[in-house]
Amino acid sequence: MKGYTSEQIRNVTLLGHGGSGKTTVAEAALAATGAISRMGRIEDGNTTSDYDKVEIEKGYSIVTALVPVEYAKHKINFIDAPGFFDFAGEVSGAIRAAEAAVIVVDASAGVQVGTEKAWNVCKKYSIPRIFLINKTDKENVNVADVISQLKAKFGTSVVTLDDKDALNEAIAETDEELMEKFFGGEDFTAEEFAKGLSSGIASGDIAIVLTACALKQEGITDFLDAILKYVPSPTARAPYPAEDAKGEPVEVAPDPAGPAAAFVFKTIETRSGKVSFLKLIRGKITKGVELVNVNREKPEKLGALSFMRGKNPEEAAEVACGDIFTATKLAVTHTGDTLSDKAAQVKFPAIDYPAPTLYMAIEAKDKGEDEKVGTGLNRLHDEDPSFTIERNPETSQTLLIGQGEIQIGIITTKLKDRFAVNVELIDPKVPYRETIKGTADVQGKHKKQSGGAGQYGDVHIKFSPTQEEFEFGEELFGGSVPKQYVPAVEKGLRESLHKGPLSGSRVVGIKAILYDGSYHDVDSNEMAFKIAASLAFKKGLEEAKPVLLEPIMHVEIFVPDDYQGDVMGDMSKRRGRILGSEPQGGGTTKLIAEAPQAELFKYAINLRSMSQARGSFTMTFERYDEVPAAIAQKVIADYKASQAND
Numbered sequence: 001m002k003g004y005t006s007e008q009i010r011n012v013t014l015l016g017h018g019g020s021g022k023t024t025v026a027e028a029a030l031a032a033t034g035a036i037s038r039m040g041r042i043e044d045g046n047t048t049s050d051y052d053k054v055e056i057e058k059g060y061s062i063v064t065a066l067v068p069v070e071y072a073k074h075k076i077n078f079i080d081a082p083g084f085f086d087f088a089g090e091v092s093g094a095i096r097a098a099e100a101a102v103i104v105v106d107a108s109a110g111v112q113v114g115t116e117k118a119w120n121v122c123k124k125y126s127i128p129r130i131f132l133i134n135k136t137d138k139e140n141v142n143v144a145d146v147i148s149q150l151k152a153k154f155g156t157s158v159v160t161l162d163d164k165d166a167l168n169e170a171i172a173e174t175d176e177e178l179m180e181k182f183f184g185g186e187d188f189t190a191e192e193f194a195k196g197l198s199s200g201i202a203s204g205d206i207a208i209v210l211t212a213c214a215l216k217q218e219g220i221t222d223f224l225d226a227i228l229k230y231v232p233s234p235t236a237r238a239p240y241p242a243e244d245a246k247g248e249p250v251e252v253a254p255d256p257a258g259p260a261a262a263f264v265f266k267t268i269e270t271r272s273g274k275v276s277f278l279k280l281i282r283g284k285i286t287k288g289v290e291l292v293n294v295n296r297e298k299p300e301k302l303g304a305l306s307f308m309r310g311k312n313p314e315e316a317a318e319v320a321c322g323d324i325f326t327a328t329k330l331a332v333t334h335t336g337d338t339l340s341d342k343a344a345q346v347k348f349p350a351i352d353y354p355a356p357t358l359y360m361a362i363e364a365k366d367k368g369e370d371e372k373v374g375t376g377l378n379r380l381h382d383e384d385p386s387f388t389i390e391r392n393p394e395t396s397q398t399l400l401i402g403q404g405e406i407q408i409g410i411i412t413t414k415l416k417d418r419f420a421v422n423v424e425l426i427d428p429k430v431p432y433r434e435t436i437k438g439t440a441d442v443q444g445k446h447k448k449q450s451g452g453a454g455q456y457g458d459v460h461i462k463f464s465p466t467q468e469e470f471e472f473g474e475e476l477f478g479g480s481v482p483k484q485y486v487p488a489v490e491k492g493l494r495e496s497l498h499k500g501p502l503s504g505s506r507v508v509g510i511k512a513i514l515y516d517g518s519y520h521d522v523d524s525n526e527m528a529f530k531i532a533a534s535l536a537f538k539k540g541l542e543e544a545k546p547v548l549l550e551p552i553m554h555v556e557i558f559v560p561d562d563y564q565g566d567v568m569g570d571m572s573k574r575r576g577r578i579l580g581s582e583p584q585g586g587g588t589t590k591l592i593a594e595a596p597q598a599e600l601f602k603y604a605i606n607l608r609s610m611s612q613a614r615g616s617f618t619m620t621f622e623r624y625d626e627v628p629a630a631i632a633q634k635v636i637a638d639y640k641a642s643q644a645n646d
């Protein structure tokens with residue numbers, strides 16, 4: 001693969017609903033340009049894009065793949081992003097490396113949820129978009145109907161190149177002078193037409209519709225011609241927002257002659273190490289160059305540089321501004337980092353991944369392999385930052401939080417294949433807490449005599465509720481408890497907070513006042529008073545009306561208006577309450593709600609089902625509330641039963 005100048009490069013991400021044929025489109029482009037002798041098939045597991053073992057087994061894309069196509073003295077870097085919604089994070093990274101997106105539409109299915117999501121992500125990032133209606137060879141396909149669906153869903157900006165009236169109207173809307181000319185009944189000159197069309201596509205005001213049958217390689221060269229004609233080169237796009245070395249906002253123009261700056265939009269883990277995918281946003285680089293990782297404030301030497309095609313690297317002597325390349329074994333660099341010339345440091349914004357919302361607890365099936373699980377998850381997270389890992393100290397569980405069931409299933413499969421560790425997924429435990437609603441005045445006495453020196457500690461403590469996590473004080477008089485044992489009493493109480501009597505959960509909101517007690521000149525010691533305090537704690541909580549608390553989450557749900565009623569009803573069934581709603585435009589509403597965390601661990605699955613995958617939500621911790629009596633009784637009973645079985 002020879003080097004290309006910036007003007008000869010086009011970077012295009014392939015988006016669309018799962019199964020629309022994105023991978024086949026890339027494969028057809030390779031075949032049409034002679035890069036491969038025959039097209040691979042997804043069913044056979046031999047396409048250029050889907051080379052990962054898990055992808056081949058599953059029969060669909062799960063990671064972003066780079067497929068450069070050399071055509072008409074240009075290079076088109078196709079960035080093939082997965083279509084399944086669980087891998088929305090892959091789309092977030094892929095779109096950061098592109099100057100335009102091609103939204104592939106299955107002609108037999110028409111506009112699908114994935115089509116809508118692709119359109120919305122393009123709007124979010126203000127990226128030009130082109131529709132490619134694929135699979136036109138299927139039976140009962142009516143391309144005109146699909147085009148009508150696209151126009152109905154996405155507006156008059158959707159046009160075909162042969163619909164001159166609609167195209168002229170769309171072009172007119174890109175410029176005031178052209179608008180006046182259009183409504184005045186004048187024809188555009190060829191130059192005005194071409195300029196207006198290119199300008200409209202670049203701004204996103206025009207989305208042209210093309211057709212193809214990738215499997216039969218029909219319409220593919222016309223498709224490639226359209227990309228060269230209508231997609232801007234990397235240096236023809238608007239400047240990138242960034243920060244300078246002082247953290248001040250700046251704009252970085254894609255200048256081939258400027259100091260080098262590159263952005264890492266993707267990382268993959270291979271048997272031989274880490275491979276970083278970078279977009280060179282400014283300047284040019286050669287093998288062996290040293291840049292600064294601005295995020296980590298450490299130098300990185302780029303040894304071998306490659307242009308990747310699927311899984312196959314081809315060494316690159318030089319990378320031009322705007323091109324996409326890979327570097328291996330970067331020591332400190334992760335996805336979302338910026339590598340920059342030391343003398344002109346800039347930092348590009350991190351990738352905006354959708355918040356993961358499906359919670360599962362993960363643990364090794366075999367004892368002693370927890371460390372292998374942790375290592376594997378951390379390496380996979382570098383490859384796919386759209387899932388997160390949390391260790392909950394209150395429940396002692398490791399939580400795997402992902403975008404959906406498919407993604408979490410893929411993660412467990414990769415743990416087995418790559419890191420030879422078997423795991424199981426279980427429901428997360430709710431991090432309940434315990435507190436008291438009443439008061440208690442109790443004695444805790446520890447007395448032990450078994451020959452020789454004994455143990456003796458005696459305390460009288462008043463317990464009451466407080467808004468603080470824990471308060472301790474003493475109101476001793478007359479030397480009933482020597483001062484040197486008071487810290488031991490406090491320590492015994494604080495250690496008891498870790499495990500309450502109702503459910504073994506952390507105890508909060510307790511005020512303890514040590515006001516009396518007794519001691520023995522010989523047998524009293526710190527340990528004896530510590531134990532006495534713990535006995536008093538247990539008795540005090542049992543007498544002071546203990547209650548169970550649960551975490552309440554603040555939830556913001558984005559859902560099409562058609563599904564609003566169903567979502568509100570379902571939230572009520574989850575013991576949640578709707579606090580308000582805010583119209584978002586485009587037929588979508590944001591519902592603001594509160595609900596117990598216990599009801600939301602798998603809400604991502606239910607919301608996707610209720611809204612035909614169109615809904616999304618975020619949640620954050622709000623506060624702890626008392627658990628309803630009936631539910632609390634079951635939680636406490638389950639805990640007592642588990643203790644009896646241990």
